[in-house]
Amino acid sequence: MSADAAAPARRALPAWLQRLPRIYLALVGMVLLLGLISPLSVEPGDLLNLMRQGATIGLVAIGQTFVLISGGLDLSVGSIVILADVMAAQMINGQPQQVLPVTLLVLAVGAGFGAVNGTLVTRFNVAPFIATLGTNLIVFGIALVYSGGAPRGSIPPEMRFWGNGFIGGVFPAAALVWLIFAVLAWLLLTRTTFGRALVAVGANRRAAHLSGIHDARVTFLAYVASGFMAAAAGLLLVAFIGVGTLEVGTDFLLGSIAAVVIGGTPFEGGRGTMAGSFGGVLFLMVLYSILTVLALPTSGRRIVEGVIILAAITLYSRQRE
C-alpha cells in the first residue's frame, strides 16, 4: 500500500546491498557509535575479539535459526549448552586423548535431545513451546543430577585453544569455528533440498506436505540441528572456561532468539537467513561493548539496552505487509 511508494528508491541500491540483511546497516551504525565513544574499542584486534565473544551464542543462534524458520521455537538450548559443558569437563577431565571421543559423544547427546524435541513436535503434535520447555527442564535437571550440582573436571590446553586461542596469533579460533559452522549452515539452508523444504514447511506446511515434502522429517531435523549446535556451543564454552560449570551467566535462550529475530527471521517462520543471524549476534556483542563503555549502573544499562534493541528493530525490521 503506502509502503509501495518507497519501493523504487530501494530498487536503486546495488543488488548485493539489497540482498544483505538489513541488520548489517544497524551493525555498521553501532560500530561507529562504539568508535565514537570509545575509539580504543574498535581497533581491529578488538573487533575480531567481538567475533570470538559472539561465537558460543552464534552457534546456538544457527540452530535456533533452523527451528524458527520451520515455524517452531527451541527453548531447550540453554540447558543443552550447560549439560554439554558439564559433561565434557567431567568426562575429559584434563586428558587430551579423551577430547575427540567426548566431543563426539556430547554432540550426539545434544542431537539426541534435539531428536526428543523433534519427536514431540512432529509425532505427538506437542506445541514447540511446551515440548522444548519440558526438555529444557529435564535436561537441566539431568545436568544437576549428573554433576551433583558441583561439576568437576577440566579441559586440556589443546581443547582450550578452540575457546581462547588465536590462529596465527591474530584470528580467534572460536570465531573460526563459528564462521565455519555459519557457512555450512548457510549452504545447507540455501543450496540443499533440506533448506528449501525447511523454508517451505515454515511458510505453508500443508502445501509443502502435498508437494511431497517429508514435512515431519524436515521439522524433526531442524530440532536435531538445534540440539547439535547447542551442544557444540557448550563445547566451545567449556573450552573457553576450562572447567565445567552450571553457573553460566550468558542467556543463551533469549539471546539466541533475539539475535535471530533481529537478524530478520520472523517469529512465525517461513523466511530467514543465516547471514542475518550472524549479524544479529554481532549486533548484540557490539551493543554489550557499548553498554560496558557507557559505565552505567545496571538499571541504566538495562534501559539503554532495551531502547537500542527497540530502535534497531524499528529501524530496519518492519514486518512486510
Next chain:
Amino acid sequence: QDEDIISLRSIDYLNDTSIAMPEGDAVDTSAFAKDEPYTIGFINWSTANSWTVQIVEEVRDEASLYPEIGEFIIVSSEGDADTQISQIEDMIVRGVDALLLIPVSPDAIVPAMEEAAAAGIPIVVFAADVNTDVYVTKLLTDSVQFGRVQGDWLMEQLECQGNIIVLNGVTGISTSDNRRLGLQQAIEACPDGGAGITILAEEDAAWAYDQGKLATERMLAAYPEIDGVWSQGGAMTQGAIDAFEAAGRPLVPMTGEDNNGFLLAWQARLADGFKAMSASEPTWQSRVALQAALRIRSTAFRCPPSLKTPLTCTCARNTPMRTGRIHA
C-alpha cells in the same frame, strides 16, 4: 575433602562460640518442644551454584547423623522471591516441624514467614539477612562486611589511588547489593574520601566465569589503564585473570571469593607476584542451622536470637590454599 567433612561432623557448633557467636538475649524455646520424629524443611535459594551445593551437601550429611529426623525436605527457590513465598506456604501446609531458610529477598518473604511463625513453625534463617524477627534464630555472615573487607584490601593495595573496574553478581539481589555497598564504604573510608579512586566500568556478571571474562574483555578494550579489579565472586575473578592475560596486560590486584578455580589460578601466579585476596562465607553454617532447629524442637534450649559466623578471608600474606572446606 571427604575427610574434612567427616571431621566437621563431631563439632557441636552451638556451644563453640568461636564458630557461632551468639548475639542478643537468649530466648526459651521450650514451647516448641515436641516428640520425634521430626519433619524438617529446608528452602535453599539456588541449586546451580557451587557454594550452595556445598551448603546442601553439608546439611544433608549433618542430617544423616540424627535418627530423630523422620523426613528432611529440601527445595530450592532458584533465586526467585515469588517462588520462595509459595514454598514457605507449602511448608506450612506440609506441617514441617522446623524450617531452615536462606532468604532470597530481605523483605518480600516476610509476610510468608510471619504466617509460618503464626502456624507455630520455628524458623532458622541463615546465610542471608531478612528484615523481620519472627524467626527463632538467625545465623549470618555479613555481606556488607564481606564487600568492605574486599574493598579495604583493594584500597590498601592501591593506596587509594587509581582506576578500578567492578564485577557484581546480580543487581537487585541483596547479597550482591550489600557486598557492593561494602565496597562503597571502603572507598569512602579513604583519607581523601575516595576522590582518588575512579570506577571506570561496572557490570553484573552473575557470579559466573564466562560473563566475568567477557565483561573484563570489553573493559580492557575500552580502558588502557586499569589498576585494580573488585570482583565479588571467585569465578568472575578467574575470568578477569584470564581476560587480562589474553589481552597481554599485566595482572593488577584483584579481589575474589573462595572458589577453587580462582584459588588455583591465584596459586599458580603467586610466584609472579600476582596480588589477590579471597573472602569466604563458611558453607558449614547449614550444619549449625540444622543443629539449632533440632535443639529448638527437642530440648528446652535457650536459643540466641542471632548467631554470627566468622567471615574468613585469605590474603596475599597467607598461603591461598586453606583448610578443607574448599570444594575440589
Next chain:
Amino acid sequence: MTTVPVPAARRPSRLRRFVRQHQNVLIIWGVLLLVLVGSAFASESFTNPRNFPNLMRQSAALLLVCLGQTLALLVGGIDLSVGSVISLVVVIMAALMQPTPESMLATLVVGLFIGALVWAVNGFMVTRFKLAPFMVTLATLSIVQGLALQFRQNPQATIPREFSPPFTGDTGGIPHPFLIIVLATTAVWLLLRYTRFGRHVYAVGSNENATRLSGINADRIKLLAFTLCGLLAGAAGVFTAARSRAGDPLIGGDFAFDSITAVVLGGASLNGGAGSVWGTLAGVFIVTVLSNILNLAGIESNYQYIVKGVLLVLAVMLYRRRR
C-alpha cells in the same frame, strides 16, 4: 437448468457440537482432574484443608497475568515483559504507599496504570511500526526491569500490613484470592464472549488482514487488547505487592515463562486466534498444583526439574494427540 433441492446435511446435536467446539477445554480440565487426583495420592498434605486457600493464593497472580497473556496471544502477540512490569509495579507501589486508606487506593490505581501504560507503549510500537511483539516485549522487558532497579529503594521499601487482607485474606472462610480468580476469569470471559470487542480480538488473531478488510480497525483492537493485558499485569503486580509487602525489584522474574506455559497448556495458540479463558484457568491450576505437589511430596529441586518437565510434556501429549 433445473433447480434441485440440496440434500440436507446432518446437523449435529447440541451436546455433540458443544463437545466438539470445546474439545480442548474439556480435555485440559480432564488433565487437571488427573493431576489433582494424582496429587491427592502423592501426598496427604495435598488434601489438607489449608491447601485450598494456599493454592488459590499461589494461583491468583499467575492467573491475572495469564488472562492478560491470553489476550495478548489471541491477537497474535506475546508478552515477555510481564515479569518486569510486576516488579516495577511492586517497587513503585512500595515506594509510594502510606498506611492510609486513601494512599493505598491511590497507589493501587497507580499500579494498574503503570501496567496499562507499559503495554500501551508496547502496543503502540507493535501497531504503529509493525514490529514483532516478541522483540518489542523483549526490549521492554529490559527497559522496565531497568526502571524497577532504578526506582527501588535500598533497603527495600515496605508496604503497610493493612494492604494485604483485602487480597490475601478471607471472608467467612472463602479466601479472597479465590474470589479474585472467579471474578477476573468471569469478567474476561464475558468480555471475550459477549462484547464486540471480544469477538474482534479473536478475529484479529485469526486473520488480521481479513479483519481489516471487514472495516474493523485492527490496530485499535490490538492496542486495546494489549493495554488490557498490561492492566491485568498491573493487577498481578498489585496482588504480588499485597502478598510480598515489599518493593523487591526482581520479584516478577519467572512470570513471563510461567504464564506462557500455562496459557499454551490451556490451549492457546502462539499464532493467535485460538485460546479460551477456561482453558487458561485450567492451565494455571496445573502449573500451580505441579509446583505445590512437588514441594509437598518433598521432591528435591534437582529432580523437580526433571519431574516437572516430564509431567508438562505428558500433560500436553495427552491433550494434543486428540487433535
Next chain:
Amino acid sequence: MTPLLQIEAVSKHFPGVQALSAVSLSVLAGEVHALVGENGAGKSTLMKILAGVYVPDSGRLLWQGRPVTLHHPAQAQRLGISIIYQEFNLLPDLTVAENILLNHEPRTRLGLLDWPALNRRTRDLLALLETDIDPEEPVSGLSVAQQQMVEIVKALAVESRLIIMDEPTATLNPVEVQHLFQVIDRLKSRGSAVIFISHRLDEVLAIAQRVTVLKDGRWIATQPAAGLTQAEIVRQMVGRSLEDIFPPRQPAPAAAPLLEVRGLHSDRLRDISFTLRPGEIVGCVGLEGHGQRELARALFGLERLTGGSLHLGGAPLRLRHPRSAIEAGIVFISDDRKAEGLALKLGVRENVALPNLKLFNRGGIITPVQERDRVAEIVAALGVKTPALDQEVRLLSGGNQQKTVLAKWLLRAPRLLVFVEPTRGIDIGAKLEIYQLIHRLAAGGAGVLVVSSELLEVLGLSHRVLVLREGALQADWPIADCTEENIMRAATGVQA
C-alpha cells in the same frame, strides 16, 4: 441521472507492474455491471480501490457525483459499498455466524452480544441463498464452495448501495449460481448496483446489463450486454478471436488400464470402481459434497481408505504420503490453492520448484542455474504473468496464482494427473491453453482425472464422465452418451 459511482482516470502501479492505466468507468444505480478481462488485467485491483484497500496513484472517484477518497475499508463501508473478495477473507477459527456479522454483531440492550440473534440472523441470511450451512460451525470446517457462500452472505449482511462481487461463482455449482442470480435480481430491484466479475462469459451475458472489458490495465470498452456475444467479448479481451475453446479430442487409444480403482471405501466414498486408460481424460462430477473431491484426494493418498485397492500400471499402489504418489507419477491439483497449493509468502520460483527439487539437485545440493531455467521455461509455457521469478506469489493476480500451481505440477511429465477445479478463476484464453496442455499430456500417454463443477468443461474435455452421488458411483458414461440433462439427473437422483 448521476451515476452512483464514477471512476475517473484511475491508475495504479505496483513494483514491476502497471496494474491500472487511466481507467474510467461509471456504475448506475440498479444495474448489474460486469467486468471482464484476462488474468492480471486489473479487475481485482480496481475493485480493491473501490473498497478502500488500495489508494490509486492518480485519478479520482465520484460517489453520487461527489468526489470521495477512500483510505480504509471502513470508509467504503460507510458509503454503502460492500465487496466479496476474490481471495477469501474468512476467519478460520470463528463460526460462520461470527464471520458473516463481523463488525455488525447484534447486541442486547445491555450492549452485550446477542448470540441467539447472531445465529438467527445468520440463518435467515443463509436462507436467501438456500444453503444449509450451520451458523455455529467454525469456518475452518467448511468446503471451499461453502466458504464462498459465506463470503457472499457476508457482503449481503449489510444494506449496501453497491455490491462488488469478484468471481463469486468460481467455486459454485450451477444450482448455487442460480440462487445467487436470484439474489442479485433482488438487489437490483431494490436499487442497488452490482459489479460482477467472472470468467464465465455465459453468466456474464445472463446477468449483466452492461459489460466493461479491461485489458492489461486499460479500459477497452463498456457496452450493453444485450446483443453482445461471447465471441465478441473474447475478441476484446484477448485481442483476437478464439474459435473453439475446447480443442478437438483425440480418441484415447485402446490400451491396458493405467489406473484401476477397485471397491474404494472411506468415510465419504462407497464402493467406487472404475478404470482409466493412458491417454484418457475422465471427468468426474456431482453435487458439492458428494464425494468427488474425496475420490480425487484418495488417488493422492490424502483420504483414509477403509477398503478397496488402487493399481497404477498394473502394480498395486500404496499411498502413505503424497510423496509416494508423486514418486509413482501422480500429481494432484487441489481446489484450495491458498491452504494447499501455494506457500504464498514464497516466490514463484520456490513454489514451482518445491515438488521437483529432485530434478535439480545432486546429492541434496541444489543447482540454481538449472532450477531457474526449468522454472522459467514452464512459467513461460503456461503464460504466468509475473514481474519476476522471485515475486512473492501472494502478489500475483488470482488467475496467475492458479497457473503457478499448475506450473509446479507440470514441470515433470506425470503419468496420472488429478485435477480438482483446474481452471477456477482462469481467463478464457488461458483456459484454452490449459485444455490444450491437458490434451497434449493425454496424447503423450498420461491419464487425466478432472473433477469440476463446470459441467461444460467436463463435457468439452473428457472422454468419459463419472457421476457421483452420496459417495457412490452413479454413472460411468462415454462422452457420447452424456448430456447436461442426464448428468444432472444422475447427480441429483431426481427423475425428470
